[in-house]
Amino acid sequence: xxxxxxxxxxxxxxxxxxxxxxxxxxxxxxxxxxxxxxxxxxxxxxxxxxxxxxxxxxxxxxxxxxxxxxxxxxxxxxxxxxxxxxxxxxxxxxxxxxxxxxxxxxxxxxxxxxxxxxxxxxxxxxxxxxxxxxxxxxxxxxxxxxxxxxxxxxxxxxxxxxxxxxxxxxxxxxxxxxxxxxxxxxxxxxxxxxxxxxxxxxxxxxxxxxxxxxxxxx
Ligand code: ADP
Ligand code: ADP
Numbered sequence: 001x002x003x004x005x006x007x008x009x010x011x012x013x014x015x016x017x018x019x020x021x022x023x024x025x026x027x028x029x030x031x032x033x034x035x036x037x038x039x040x041x042x043x044x045x046x047x048x049x050x051x052x053x054x055x056x057x058x059x060x061x062x063x064x065x066x067x068x069x070x071x072x073x074x075x076x077x078x079x080x081x082x083x084x085x086x087x088x089x090x091x092x093x094x095x096x097x098x099x100x101x102x103x104x105x106x107x108x109x110x111x112x113x114x115x116x117x118x119x120x121x122x123x124x125x126x127x128x129x130x131x132x133x134x135x136x137x138x139x140x141x142x143x144x145x146x147x148x149x150x151x152x153x154x155x156x157x158x159x160x161x162x163x164x165x166x167x168x169x170x171x172x173x174x175x176x177x178x179x180x181x182x183x184x185x186x187x188x189x190x191x192x193x194x195x196x197x198x199x200x201x202x203x204x205x206x207x208x209x210x211x212x213x214x215x216x217x218x
Pocket of ligand 2: 009010011012013014015016017018125126128129130138139140141143144199200201202203204206
């Protein structure tokens with residue numbers, strides 16, 4: 001049976017960082033809706049142009065567009081054994097759509113780690129985040145700087161600060177998260193799939209908490 005793990009949590013809490021570690025260890029594809037949108041932006045596709053106006057304002061891209069993009073990604077062969085979903089679903093409609101598409105692929109959501117931390121931590125993390133242009137590797141100017149300033153350790157590409165990581169936009173994204181994504185916490189708790197993780201700890205401690213909890217759940 002395929003393993004689909006949904007990482008839930010506010011912007012900046014560390015979902016992408018943990019998703020990359022989980023994906024390598026568990027040999028599962030890492031699907032980040034934000035990375036997919038940014039790839040479309042870079043390639044100037046129609047989807048990228050549509051997404052940009054919402055992303056710049058810190059709002060969610062409409063459900064229909066987002067769901068179609070994820071369905072297309074999940075249909076690829078590297079997701080046959082499952083995937084780590086990072087940043088999707090973010091609304092109840094997206095969660096319902098995910099359930100329906102996984103049913104089609106003869107699977108279901110296995111576990112939902114919910115990583116949380118106080119708002120000041122989220123702002124500090126997101127506003128100090130640097131992202132690699134080529135593949136989205138994640139750095140922090142204070143907590144996990146690259147070996148050489150401005151250059152990705154893994155692929156040598158340039159690292160940059162995302163436009164939507166400005167303090168005002170991060171604050172807006174947190175509000176949007178509280179309004180539109182928080183209902184999913186209850187949804188997955190009721191389904192018996194939620195695993196609560198304290199995201200205020202170090203990267204290593206969060207990884208350990210995640211792995212310990214997932215051993216029992218998946
Ligand atoms: P973070 O988790 O750090 O908030 P992401 O990279 O996941 O950031 O998302 C960046 C932006 O991309 C979001 O603010 C939103 O505009 C868009 N986005 C990403 N995932 C979704 C989604 N599932 N539904 C709608 N919009 C999304
Ligand atoms: P998300 O995908 O939830 O928006 P990221 O994984 O991109 O979050 O992390 C946001 C920022 O915080 C990045 O700069 C990352 O290096 C840093 N970070 C992630 N986890 C931790 C942690 N546990 N402690 C300190 N900094 C962290």
